Amino acid sequence: LTNVFLVPAPQILCGLSNWQMKALFVASKLKVFDHLKKKGSLNTVDIANEIGASLCGTERLLDACAALGLLKKTPQGDFLLNTDTTNTYLTSDGKYSLHGYIMHCNDHIWPLFTNLEFAVKEGARQNHRAFGKKTEDLFKDYYQSQEVKQRFMAAMHSIAHLTARDVATAFDLSQFKSACDLGGCTGALAHELVQLYPDLKVTVFDLPEIIIQFCFPTGDFFKDNLPEVDLYILSRVLHDWPDEKIHMLLSKISSVCKPGNALLVAEIVLDEQKMHPPRAVLQSLSMTEGKQRSGSEYKHLLENYGFMNVQIKMTGNLLDAVLLTETAAGRKG
Numbered sequence: 001l002t003n004v005f006l007v008p009a010p011q012i013l014c015g016l017s018n019w020q021m022k023a024l025f026v027a028s029k030l031k032v033f034d035h036l037k038k039k040g041s042l043n044t045v046d047i048a049n050e051i052g053a054s055l056c057g058t059e060r061l062l063d064a065c066a067a068l069g070l071l072k073k074t075p076q077g078d079f080l081l082n083t084d085t086t087n088t089y090l091t092s093d094g095k096y097s098l099h100g101y102i103m104h105c106n107d108h109i110w111p112l113f114t115n116l117e118f119a120v121k122e123g124a125r126q127n128h129r130a131f132g133k134k135t136e137d138l139f140k141d142y143y144q145s146q147e148v149k150q151r152f153m154a155a156m157h158s159i160a161h162l163t164a165r166d167v168a169t170a171f172d173l174s175q176f177k178s179a180c181d182l183g184g185c186t187g188a189l190a191h192e193l194v195q196l197y198p199d200l201k202v203t204v205f206d207l208p209e210i211i212i213q214f215c216f217p218t219g220d221f222f223k224d225n226l227p228e229v230d231l232y233i234l235s236r237v238l239h240d241w242p243d244e245k246i247h248m249l250l251s252k253i254s255s256v257c258k259p260g261n262a263l264l265v266a267e268i269v270l271d272e273q274k275m276h277p278p279r280a281v282l283q284s285l286s287m288t289e290g291k292q293r294s295g296s297e298y299k300h301l302l303e304n305y306g307f308m309n310v311q312i313k314m315t316g317n318l319l320d321a322v323l324l325t326e327t328a329a330g331r332k333g
């Protein structure tokens with residue numbers, strides 16, 4: 001069950017049971033991995049002092065992390081240190097830090113999943129049970145509090161940073177001169193794109209609550225005019241929304257697209273039987289409005305809006321890439 005909410009996640013996080021996952025969450029939240037990275041190695045007493053926790057509780061937590069392969073013990077067993085993978089993924093300043101994503105899973109997704117039974121019975125998001133209030137718009141809910149917004153952005157950024165290179169290199173995009181990453185959040189993919197394609201001008205288009213943190217244009221992609229560019233990007237956007245909202249968004253993109261313009265979609269693409277990858281199928285349990293799709297489902301969906309010549313690239317990373325070209329003839333949206 002735990003894989004349900006810590007997905008997508010790299011190998012370090014896949015295959016852990018819910019107890020194991022919670023141990024990892026708590027060690028991350030208490031910054032055990034950060035203290036160990038800073039100090040190199042520490043004994044249990046020092047770690048308990050650093051994190052301000054009980055000695056017996058800390059000892060059990062550290063043993064659990066060592067048993068999971070997240071920490072190493074010195075031969076005498078009296079000092080602990082991070083593994084290389086832990087330094088890379090689990091510390092807050094690691095090269096591909098997932099700390100933000102882990103905090104989002106711990107603080108937001110875990111409470112929701114403890115109400116999975118109600119979610120299945122009622123077919124509805126369980127915010128009211130998990131947090132004592134109902135929510136209409138997922139993002140409005142996230143952005144009401146500065147703290148929750150920052151946590152969500154850090155979560156999005158950690159996965160986007162980890163996958164950006166594979167998404168950006170899935171296809172040769174060198175023919176495009178301008179691109180717009182709709183719902184591009186912190187701009188991690190945009191940043192990677194301009195490194196790889198120095199002639200490409202990339203606009204990040206997101207809600208004002210996000211963009212206030214940066215110097216990008218702001219907008220609501222359901223209501224506002226979209227910039228005119230050669231290449232539109234939707235990374236982890238389509239899976240969030242119900243059909244009617246997707247129809248609004250794709251109609252809008254299609255109406256500004258000229259023949260030859262393209263759409264790059266970054267999502268987990270399911271196999272045709274919708275069994276693989278399991279992390280994506282399980283993640284669907286957290287989606288009451290949106291859904292995960294197979295390659296042919298993306299193809300059929302997008303062809304309705306005039307996007308043809310579908311190319312699908314399974315990247316082997318946490319997000320796959322689908323590239324389509326707009327043809328005026330096919331447009332129905």
Ligand SMILES: C[S@@+](CC[C@H](N)C(=O)[O-])C[C@H]1O[C@@H](n2cnc3c(N)ncnc32)[C@H](O)[C@@H]1O
Nearest residue numbers: 156160183184185206207219220221222235236
């Ligand atoms: C699931 S996140 C994906 C972020 C990023 N594309 C990625 O892959 O990491 C969805 C993004 O869409 C943005 N968003 C949601 N509703 C929007 C709207 N109506 N107009 C513009 N952006 C929106 C959110 O603020 C958020 O940054």
